[in-house]
Amino acid sequence: MAAVSATCIRFGTSVELPVRANNQIIGKSSSLVSFGWGKTGGFPCIRTSRLQICAAKPETVEKVSDIVRKQLALSPETQLTPQTKFTELGADSLDTVEIVMGLEEEFDISVEEENSENITTIQEAADLIDKLVDKKA
């Protein structure tokens, strides 16, 4: 269950956050790919009462994995865990956007910009998808 709470923590810089370097604001940051030192903070899932609902349905995770496999042309032997970052699988920023587009098509949802930047792993994608699908229902 540690995996569940981990997935509720969204990494990625908020678009509005000023970025400082040497005490000087050089601009605002928005990372395409949440990776390493680019993060300036984590945003814990505030909806504590929904902590359990943060875990996506296994079928969703499965479908997402298929889409990722196809987009990145992964060999069948490649191990995919829900926590694997797309970048670790060799995805560049173009791949990530296309993965999100593929998910939109597969699940008939629309992913807002702010959310799409937070999709860096299969788990994060699946969580967001279930949330959006539930909202539609």
Added chain:
Amino acid sequence: MALKLNAINFQSPKCPSFALPPVASLRSPKFFMASTLRSGSKEVETVKKPFGPPREVHIQVTHSMPPQKIEIFKSMEDWAETNILVHLKPVEKCWQPQDFLPDPASDGFQDQIKELRERAKEIPDDYFVVLVGDMITEEALPTYQTMLNTLDGVRDETGASPTSWAIWNRAWTAEENRHGDLLNKYLYLCGRVDMKQIEKTIQYLIGSGMDPRTENNPYLGFIYTSFQERATFISHGNTARLARDHGDLKLAQICGTIASDEKRHETAYTKIVEKLFEIDPDGTVLAFADMMRKKISMPAHLMYDGRDDNLFDHFSAVAQRLGVYTAKDYADILEHLVGRWKVENLTGLSAEGQKAQDYVCGLASRIRRLEERAQGRAKQAPRVRFSWIYDREVQL
């Protein structure tokens, strides 16, 4: 870790500095126009005043071409003399800015200026924003001459080196120099724009320089310039067309003349890369894929006017909306170059080379698909003030 850091592209936030919702985004056309890269930078910085011009944030890689390949360019010098220098125009045959501007020695000088200003009055602000952005780009020529002279094997070692490559670098610079001069004088005379703000922007831009990520590597360098010359040809061609639509035939001639220079330069640079594909297909296709993965960044992406932290994004958004230079153009240029260099037909490539070939050949359609989606979802963009036009507002 360093390797992975190089691979990260941070996209600039597409919010105007006064925090309106994002204008462009991952899925918007601007994604591929690799604009200002800004983020918390790990690079060592000297203490600067706040709110200064943007800085390149990727780690700057140097001399990535293996030194033995410098020989290739030495051995190409005779070929370059016969095949590349021929695309330069002798100075005596060249147009000069004065050919397109009111003649100070003539009695009709002041009337000519008056007419120029009458015509300019009919041209809308958004067009001028784009023309100014283009002019500022041209005026940052010192940066581009510098960039050519960073390339191993083809640089001008002394400033007056007699090698074909050095002759090309200097003569190319000399031809380009007229572009900025002409546009500068036109904009000065037209009375529609704030010259001081524009001049400030130019000073900032030359001070900022640019790193197109060509890594002192002439393979990367000439692929970059091939792409850029075609991009400027398209862009100036479009400003020419729009000027004509607005009834200013003289301005149309100005832009069209500049465009034809760019076309000639494109021909030269693409010929060099064609030769490189002949000599070293594997190395060249790898270089092509590398530049496309890193995205071709626009020369003026670090532009700053002392007021707008997202100046380049705003300028590009207007250029996109007016159809002067768009994401579709980016994809078209890529597709053109893939065809021009017959990348699909390359054989005898290494495994890495084939991957690069596949990537490059498939990329244009991926970009187009993304662009279609983005256009379908495009929300109403905000209006933004540009200091170049006295803080008047323009629709992004």
